[in-house]
Amino acid sequence: MSHQAVPLTSARGANWPHPPTDPFLAVVSHELRSPLASILNAVRFLSRQADETPTRQKIQILLERQALRMTQLVDDLLDVSRITNGRVQLHRERIDLRVVVNNAIETVAPDISARHHRLATESPDAPVWLYADPGRLEQVFVNLLGNAAKYTDTGGELSVWVHIRKDQAVIRVRDSGIGIAADALPHIFDLFKQADAGDPRSKSGLGVGLAVVRDLVELHGGSVMAASAGAGRGSEFTVRLPRED
Numbered sequence: 001m002s003h004q005a006v007p008l009t010s011a012r013g014a015n016w017p018h019p020p021t022d023p024f025l026a027v028v029s030h031e032l033r034s035p036l037a038s039i040l041n042a043v044r045f046l047s048r049q050a051d052e053t054p055t056r057q058k059i060q061i062l063l064e065r066q067a068l069r070m071t072q073l074v075d076d077l078l079d080v081s082r083i084t085n086g087r088v089q090l091h092r093e094r095i096d097l098r099v100v101v102n103n104a105i106e107t108v109a110p111d112i113s114a115r116h117h118r119l120a121t122e123s124p125d126a127p128v129w130l131y132a133d134p135g136r137l138e139q140v141f142v143n144l145l146g147n148a149a150k151y152t153d154t155g156g157e158l159s160v161w162v163h164i165r166k167d168q169a170v171i172r173v174r175d176s177g178i179g180i181a182a183d184a185l186p187h188i189f190d191l192f193k194q195a196d197a198g199d200p201r202s203k204s205g206l207g208v209g210l211a212v213v214r215d216l217v218e219l220h221g222g223s224v225m226a227a228s229a230g231a232g233r234g235s236e237f238t239v240r241l242p243r244e245d
């Protein structure tokens, strides 16, 4: 399969560093977050009451799921706003990349199995040491793997490979999903950008996750690239991070 690779440097859009909406994002996100937390608390309180009817139960489940989803979106917006304003502090420590990747896989595992995907993994037998923030790196791989699961029809093939290349750790997240059209690839990491691979699912989110991925990887001194042989032919994301001995 001939992949078209887009180096990170050319993947930035004309608006780089970022659109001037960051203070707006921060305010909106904060204002949305507290009412959402109240809604979630209220729904959870109600679901503990004894007088459940099937209809009421259904409505509570729906309310909780939607409130959780909105909370996740608001958190993503807050995150991207913090990162782009340089307000994210990495808490770096010596970590084994394999552990971080496994934690990310565990986090996304329910989505992967709900969609009946198969997941292949490959990593070195020995620890892959990095000086990095484990939580933030996990977030990177959760976003990439979550997208792989989301943008692949049920019963797809996903893979996560960890390799060592000289002084770098290379992580590849691949899927057999809807793919990314060649003209969308250069913009895929831009904030609020969503590919249109001729498929409505390619616009199912906010377009924030990959911007967060790129910024977090860069904060770690690394790079990220997207590749796809085109619509319907799967996608591949490659992250490179500096390695410690």
Ligand code: ADP
Pocket (backbone or CB within 6 Å): 143, 147, 148, 151, 175, 177, 178, 179, 180, 188, 193, 194, 195, 196, 201, 202, 203, 204, 205, 206, 207, 208, 209, 210, 211, 234, 235
């Ligand atoms: P979101 O998924 O919330 O829309 P992202 O920033 O994570 O935001 O992704 C941006 C866009 O890139 C998505 O809307 C989708 O069009 C495309 N995309 C991301 N990952 C994949 C993938 N694995 N396969 C196909 N398209 C993808």
